Amino acid sequence: xxxxxxxxxxxxxxxxxxxxxxxxxxxxxxxxxxxxxxxxxxxxxxxxxxxxxxxxxxxxxxxxxxxxxxxxxxxxxxxxxxxxxxxxxxxxxxxxxxxxxxxxxxxxxxxxxxxxxxxxxxxxxxxxxxxxxxxxxxxxxxxxxxxxxxxxxxxxxxxxxxxxxxxxxxxxxxxxxxxxxxxxxxxxxxxxxxxxxxxxxxxxxxxxxxxxxxxxxxxxxxxxxxxxxxxxxxxxxxxxxxxxxxxxxxxxxxxxxxxxxxxxxxxxxx
Numbered sequence: 652x653x654x655x656x657x658x659x660x661x662x663x664x665x666x667x668x669x670x671x672x673x674x675x676x677x678x679x680x681x682x683x684x685x686x687x688x689x690x691x692x693x694x695x696x697x698x699x700x701x702x703x704x705x706x707x708x709x710x711x712x713x714x715x716x717x718x719x720x721x722x723x724x725x726x727x728x729x730x731x732x733x734x735x736x737x738x739x740x741x742x743x744x745x746x747x748x749x750x751x752x753x754x755x756x757x758x759x760x761x762x763x764x765x766x767x768x769x770x771x772x773x774x775x776x777x778x779x780x781x782x783x784x785x786x787x788x789x790x791x792x793x794x795x796x797x798x799x800x801x802x803x804x805x806x807x808x809x810x811x812x813x814x815x816x817x818x819x820x821x822x823x824x825x826x827x828x829x830x831x832x833x834x835x836x837x838x839x840x841x842x843x844x845x846x847x848x849x850x851x852x853x854x855x856x857x858x859x860x861x862x863x864x865x866x867x868x869x870x871x872x873x874x875x876x877x878x879x880x881x882x883x884x885x886x887x888x889x890x891x892x893x894x895x896x897x898x899x900x901x902x903x904x905x906x907x908x909x910x911x912x913x914x915x916x917x918x919x920x921x
Contacts, residue, residue, distance in 0.1 A: 676807035716746035760809035797841025
């Protein structure tokens with residue numbers, strides 16, 4: 652049965668027509684590019700009016716200007732996805748995205764794809780076993796999320812994404828849709844990955860010394876940080892950083908599954 656996602660546009664940055672154009676492209680991306688690789692059901696994205704109630708048993712998505720419009724405490728974020736009461740919910744913050752020089756259509760694509768990859772925010776993949784146990788959060792776009800690696804779908808720019816092989820040690824590629832990565836569990840410039848190990852809890856891995864573009868660190872109130880603190884997988888695209896350095900206990904993953912294929916081995920996760 653196709654995934655049903657209803658979308659409300661409450662932004663002043665994108666018109667309903669612009670959002671509808673993006674949704675048609677993302678729906679085609681899911682059907683043509685994501686589903687054959689990930690094996691998910693196709694998705695139907697339907698734009699509804701801002702004063703229409705969401706139907707029962709559908710996933711929800713908001714296009715807004717800022718997190719404050721939807722009472723999401725993710726300051727300076729470009730996008731977010733969550734699971735509220737067991738219902739997958741996604742957010743794209745068009746004004747913040749544009750002010751950062753990024754494409755809101757890529758944000759919409761990113762968050763829809765990551766909702767599909769981890770609807771209930773509870774999936775991680777085992778990369779290695781003890782004594783160097785490591786788990787990778789199952790976020791489809793984060794490792795290759797930068798707009799540099801986006802591609803055109805029906806004339807609309809949409810997000811690059813990783814394949815299931817990305818989470819498998821020793822696997823042969825491709826590890827992402829646009830063939831930007833050179834090995835599993837690696838990062839493109841502007842990307843990031845969340846990893847968990849028993850000694851450090853959730854850690855954010857970025858290429859090089861400083862994150863750039865969409866991988867710039869989140870604020871302390873973001874989904875990304877709350878995942879580290881509460882072990883709930885959270886994806887958030889953000890622009891500024893302030894991460895607490897102490898005073899928080901390590902987190903533990905809720906549900907994990909061993910990555911398919913390949914031997915377990917130690918990895919730095921970056």
